[in-house]
Amino acid sequence: MEIREFLDLSHIIPQLYSTDKTQALRDLSRRASIALGIxxxxxxxxxxxxEKLGSxxxxxxxALPHARIEGLDRFFGLFARLGRPIPFEAADEKPVDLxxxxxxxxxxxxxYVTVLASIARRIRDQDIAKRLRQTDDPAVLHALLTSGPEEV
Known part of the structure; x- marks a missing residue:
């Protein structure tokens, strides 16, 4: 399954301002709720x-927060670039901004583990990550996440 199949341009958030992990997850949950009617x-x-099972x-x-949702009929993604990095209990103990x-x-x-792996590979690519951090244009962010390297 390709990222473009579940990440809409309208679900790109180029500047999310959160002070902590809980606030970021609550805001993203709210946005998903509006989009999905859940x-x-x-x-x-x-x-x-x-998250309680492990960050x-x-x-x-x-960070790649994810969960299985009863009643959901398709994969659904949101991407947020944070205005300021926040603590996220990450494996390397560094704050998160993507x-x-x-x-x-x-x-x-x-x-879905293969879907998680493909997202992680994409964003952990140092060139892609650097470019994600350098733009706040939703179309460019979406293209970086969903297109082949030759298309961006």
Whole structure:
């Protein structure tokens, strides 16, 4: 499954201002709730339950919070570039400024671990990460996340 299949241009947030991890996850849950028509608390509770199993802060300033959601009929992604890095309990203990928020249908038969891996590979690419941090143009951010290197 390609990132472009579940990340819309309208779900790119070029400047998200949050003071901490909880506020960022709550804001992203609210935005997903509006887009999907699923209660914000359902999304937030699933995301925070997953975070309790271990932080999704993967290091290098990047986090990939994700959860399976009952009633969701398709994968759904949001990408946020934070206005200021925040602590996220990341593996390398560095603050996070890039967040890819992924919701997965609870009934999905797609191996979502491969989807998580493809997102992580994309954002951990040093050139892509650098370019994501240098622009606040939603179209450019979307292209960096969803296009082949030759297309950006």
């Amino acid at each position: 209660p914000q608390e359902t999304i937030f509770n699933a995301i925070t339950a997953r 999704t802060g993967l290091g290098q300033g990047f 967040i890819f928020f992924l919701l997965i249908p609870a009934s999905s038969v797609v191996n």
